[in-house]
Amino acid sequence: MFYVNYSYQLALINLVLVVMLLLLAKPQYTFASPRSNNARRGIRLFFWLYILHSVFAFWSEDTYHSWEGFIAASQYVSFEIRGYEQVYNWLATVVGGNYFLWRGCIWLPACLFIYYSAKRLDLLHRNFLVALILFAGLTAYTRGMLGHTMLLFGVVLLVDTNNNRFERFVGLLLFCGSYFFHKSMYVNILFALLAFYPLDKRGIILSYWLFPFLVMAATVLINNIVSGVFSMSLGEGVGGVGDATAAYAAGEKQSANVYGIIGRLIELVPEYMALFYIVNRVVYKRYFVGIKRERMFIYLFRLSYISIYIASLFYFVDTSSWVYERFKYMGFFPLPFVLAKVWSLEPKTNKWIKLIILLQLCSLAFSWFTKIYNWYGL
DSSP states (O other): OOOOOOOHHHHHHHHHHHHHHHHHHOHHHHHHOGGGGOOOOSHHHHHHHHHHHHHTOTTOHHHHHHHHHHHHHTTSSSOOOTTSOHHHHHHHHHTTTOHHHHHHHHHHHHHHHHHHHHHHTTOOSHHHHHHHHHHHTTOTTSTHHHHHHHHHHHHHHHHOTTSOHHHHHHHHHHHHHGGGGOTTHHHHHHHHHHTTSOOOHHHHHHHHHHHHHHHHHHHHHHHHHHHTSSOOOTTGGGSSSOOOHHHHHHSOOOOOOHHHHHHHHHHHHHHHHHHHHHHIIIIISOTTTTSTTHHHHHHHHHHHHHHHHHHHHGGGSSSOHHHHHHHHHHHTTTHHHHHHHHHHHOSSOOHHHHHHHHHHHHHHHHHHHHHHHHHHTO
């Protein structure tokens, strides 16, 4: 058996990259005066570093687990890693089992999908860089990032009426094709379809009132999946992996001591503060009404809200924490685009902006500290 141990030394390389990304994004400018950070300098360098940070994600436990799987699979003539989608096993064969070349073929296009989505939406400024590094700086922990960013770029091409028919057709192909790039993609595709439904003030208020009842519905759904009453096999079409819905649903919910609860609060408070902030600006103060690509940005807002809202229903279900984490993860791809656009329209800074940036920086610092500290002790 082969073992690849977590390395705090390698993780420190990524920490240096994160610091460099923050220096390029300049969150202090957004903190003091958001419009002053609509500058378009350092964008390409930022994305090259972001690509390196994602391809060589030594901060992620899954990077080491996959690395170990590649070492084990390379001992056999037929290269296949159990549990991987067919496209990723095919890619592993094409690159000859070279693990980091394989990662490059996945996370390089994933990051480029983000770059070109931002370019299409005219968001290649430092406010977007701040939102991206704060809320999507650690999204490369799963190969599913490629599918989620492919879907994102697909809807940008498909929904934006400024695009021609060919571009919208390409968007439709990417939207449908994203299904094959992770067994959970059918969930994000469902979220993307739900996001076409209008969401106004009444809809937001109704979603608040319905939340406790929908939590009960989510509990019933999970219990029926675990018991086998409902057969969820929508993820089986990706080839060679089978659907993992039942396994995720049957997993045990993670328990936490006092320090764990504090850590969760440090993580969750800025995330939900950012969500309520964009709800206030987009739905109540109507920041996007009359702007260029109004329909596109409102759609991305709905996609962010629906993904995180539905994920939150499963936070209170007494089963696997993975359902909540995976669903919420999907919402962190459109969120930076919406947040950055709102920041670029703010006439001046305010407590919302300052608290979101400060608390999320604290959350990232806490996450990095605990990871380095725990891995150092191994």
